[in-house]
Amino acid sequence: MKTILESPNQYIEQLPLERKNAMQDLRKTILENLPQGFIETISYGMIGYVVPHSIYRNGYHCDPKQPLPFMSIASQKNFIAIYHMGLYAENSLLEWFTGTYKKNCYSKLDIGKSCIRFKKLDQIPFQIIGELTKKISLIEWIEIYENKLKK
Numbered sequence: 001m002k003t004i005l006e007s008p009n010q011y012i013e014q015l016p017l018e019r020k021n022a023m024q025d026l027r028k029t030i031l032e033n034l035p036q037g038f039i040e041t042i043s044y045g046m047i048g049y050v051v052p053h054s055i056y057r058n059g060y061h062c063d064p065k066q067p068l069p070f071m072s073i074a075s076q077k078n079f080i081a082i083y084h085m086g087l088y089a090e091n092s093l094l095e096w097f098t099g100t101y102k103k104n105c106y107s108k109l110d111i112g113k114s115c116i117r118f119k120k121l122d123q124i125p126f127q128i129i130g131e132l133t134k135k136i137s138l139i140e141w142i143e144i145y146e147n148k149l150k151k
Contacts, residue, residue, distance in 0.1 A: 006042065007042065008040055008042065008047045011023075011042060011046075011047050012027065012047075015075050018121070019080065021121075022080055022118075022121040022124060023047075023073065025124075025126060026073050026080065026082070026124060026126070026129065027040075027047060027073065029129050029130045029133070030049060030071065030073065030129065030130075032130065033130040033131070033133040034133055034134070035133075035134055035136070035138055036137075036138065037137075037138035037139075038050065038051060038138055039052050039067075041067070043066065043067070044066075044069075044072065045074075046072040046073060046074035046083070047072060047074070048070075048071070048072045049069075049070050050068060050069050050070055051067055051068040051138060051141065051142060052067050053067055055138065056068050056142055068141075068145060069083075069085055070141055071083060071084050071085070071086075071133065076117075079110075079117040079119045080117075080121060080124065081115050081116065082115070082116045082129060083115050083116075084114055085141075085145075086135065086136045086141065086144065087111075087113070087114050087116075088113045088114035089144050089145065089148050090136070090144055093132075093136070098111070100128055100131070101125065101128060104128060105123065105125050105128070107120065
């Protein structure tokens with residue numbers, strides 16, 4: 001039976017101790033840098049940072065009942081993941097992130113279309129994640145999202 005998580009605190013509390021501290025630090029970093037208007041929630045079984053329906057009534061095109069996603073963090077089986085939709089939608093943001101990571105981190109970057117994976121929890125670059133979090137405002141994210149939908 002799958003546990004239904006109702007809050008980010010509950011999500012973190014159910015994690016194994018070795019993951020709990022890293023996820024708490026990651027969450028704190030994101031919340032300290034999250035642009036105004038985004039809210040924290042549980043989204044798709046992860047801690048999500050979204051544009052609420054009160055600001056963007058259309059919601060997410062794949063499921064309009066869901067708010068528009070921006071970022072998520074999750075403790076997966078073999079890694080901690082950061083999902084940032086802006087990396088997928090904006091090539092310039094992806095280039096900035098990969099360049100900044102390579103200049104400042106000694107570990108190899110493990111990245112997919114929007115997913116950054118960290119197998120070694122002591123190698124999460126919190127400062128860079130904080131910078132990434134604040135690179136796109138809520139209004140900019142909505143504009144980027146809508147422009148991608150039109151194409």
